[in-house]
Amino acid sequence: MSPYGGYWKQMRKIYAMELLNSRRVKSFAAIREVVNRKLTAEIADKASAQTPFNLSQMVMSMTNELVIRAAFGDDCKQKAEFLDLVRETLSYVTSFAVADMYPSLKFLDTLTGLKFQLERTRDKLDKIFEEIISQRQVALAAEQAEEDLLIDVLLKLKDDRSLEFPVTYDSVKAVIMEIFLAGTETASTVIEWAMSELIKNPKAMEKVQKEMREAMKGKTNLEESDILKFSYLNLVIKETMRLHPPVPLLMPRVCKETCEVMGYRVPAGALVLINAFALGRDEQYWGSDAESFKPERFEGGSVDFKGFNFEFLPFGVGRRLCPGITFGLSAVEVGLAHLLFHFNWKLPRGMKIEFLDMTEISGVTAPRRSPLLVLANPIMPLP
Numbered sequence: 318m319s320p321y322g323g324y325w326k327q328m329r330k331i332y333a334m335e336l337l338n339s340r341r342v343k344s345f346a347a348i349r350e351v352v353n354r355k356l357t358a359e360i361a362d363k364a365s366a367q368t369p370f371n372l373s374q375m376v377m378s379m380t381n382e383l384v385i386r387a388a389f390g391d392d393c394k395q396k397a398e399f400l401d402l403v404r405e406t407l408s409y410v411t412s413f414a415v416a417d418m419y420p421s422l423k424f425l426d427t428l429t430g431l432k433f434q435l436e437r438t439r440d441k442l443d444k445i446f447e448e449i450i451s452q453r454q455v456a457l458a459a460e461q462a463e464e465d466l467l468i469d470v471l472l473k474l475k476d477d478r479s480l481e482f483p484v485t486y487d488s489v490k491a492v493i494m495e496i497f498l499a500g501t502e503t504a505s506t507v508i509e510w511a512m513s514e515l516i517k518n519p520k521a522m523e524k525v526q527k528e529m530r531e532a533m534k535g536k537t538n539l540e541e542s543d544i545l546k547f548s549y550l551n552l553v554i555k556e557t558m559r560l561h562p563p564v565p566l567l568m569p570r571v572c573k574e575t576c577e578v579m580g581y582r583v584p585a586g587a588l589v590l591i592n593a594f595a596l597g598r599d600e601q602y603w604g605s606d607a608e609s610f611k612p613e614r615f616e617g618g619s620v621d622f623k624g625f626n627f628e629f630l631p632f633g634v635g636r637r638l639c640p641g642i643t644f645g646l647s648a649v650e651v652g653l654a655h656l657l658f659h660f661n662w663k664l665p666r667g668m669k670i671e672f673l674d675m676t677e678i679s680g681v682t683a684p685r686r687s688p689l690l691v692l693a694n695p696i697m698p699l700p
């Protein structure tokens with residue numbers, strides 16, 4: 318997420334070739350299975366109590382756990398403390414800083430205490446990172462570490478003298494932090510919106526569950542390789558991301574040269590925001606039913622996630638396109654497949670689907686404003 322230039326280009330290459338290539342994302346399949354088994358077991362517990370529960374929060378915990386295990390392994394002692402700090406950091410991303418609007422008044426951020434809070438959080442995070450890194454280095458040196466975690470890849474690169482921009486401890490910490498900020502809430506947001514839309518649209522829910530349960534032909538142990546058989550699930554994910562792109566305004570751009578767009582002069586240095594949310598609901602591209610949830614609209618079409626279709630940009634576009642597409646999509650597909658295959662879903666105590674709140678929070682990401690409260694009914698036995 319650093320500004321465009323040599324360092325960004327190098328780190329981007331590291332993301333593509335080393336950190337998030339498809340081989341490595343595949344190697345995290347066992348972690349995805351563990352975290353989803355834990356999630357489904359927790360849901361089965363709640364289901365037996367027959368009381369409504371907060372699915373949004375449970376899915377968020379699952380994606381947090383997934384990323385923390387992929388980054389640091391399953392025995393990270395600082396897990397809870399680290400996740401609390403990530404949450405705190407995320408809350409600052411959308412908080413209002415006077416200096417962002419009026420740089421000459423930045424002293425006000427000191428007076429309001431914001432600067433102090435940011436520095437305190439940074440120091441706490443830094444201390445935890447130091448502890449995690451040194452524990453991992455000890456384990457790697459003692460050859461007790463079997464997995465190739467994200468932190469291992471970065472620590473190996475730290476000693477690579479051939480890199481034009483040396484990877485320092487600070488870059489290791491920054492990349493890990495960035496992966497948490499970019500990769501946890503985005504994936505959980507897609508899952509909670511897909512579940513909300515499916516509950517609100519019972520025909521689509523029935524279709525996706527029927528397809529999955531028939532394709533499994535009596536097998537009850539859902540594996541990642543089964544997901545290839547679920548073609549309607551793929552359409553459901555696309556349609557969810559059209560209506561609810563988790564990063565609705567993408568990452569801000571800066572205009573490099575003054576130019577004219579549709580008669581408007583855009584000066585060099587202007588901040589440019591791309592409204593992926595509005596593009597995904599524009600009737601000009603999606604027809605008069607643009608606001609309706611209809612996964613079939615993607616059937617047989619060529620619209621994909623790579624940013625080539627400007628009316629559908631859930632992972633962004635151009636050179637800033639999300640480097641975590643494979644990681645993010647696997648998390649969403651596996652998570653949703655487990656929820657939909659094992660359970661049937663309804664709203665708490667006679668609540669009508671028309672009354673399900675479908676508003677989002679307007680921030681860097683756009684999760685549901687109110688948590689998704691549901692009842693689950695186990696259908697397929699858990700492994």
Ligand code: HEM
Nearest residue numbers: 318499500503504564567568632633634637639641644645
């Ligand atoms: C479903 C899940 C995800 C969605 C919807 C998503 C979406 C996005 C979007 C819209 C952008 C901005 C692209 C632009 O402005 O053109 C972005 C950037 C980014 N994403 Fe993702 N993302 C997801 C998962 C992940 C994951 C799992 C990771 C890492 C493990 C990740 C890492 C990043 C990074 C590092 C950037 C900044 C890239 C740059 O500035 O060069 N994302 N993502």
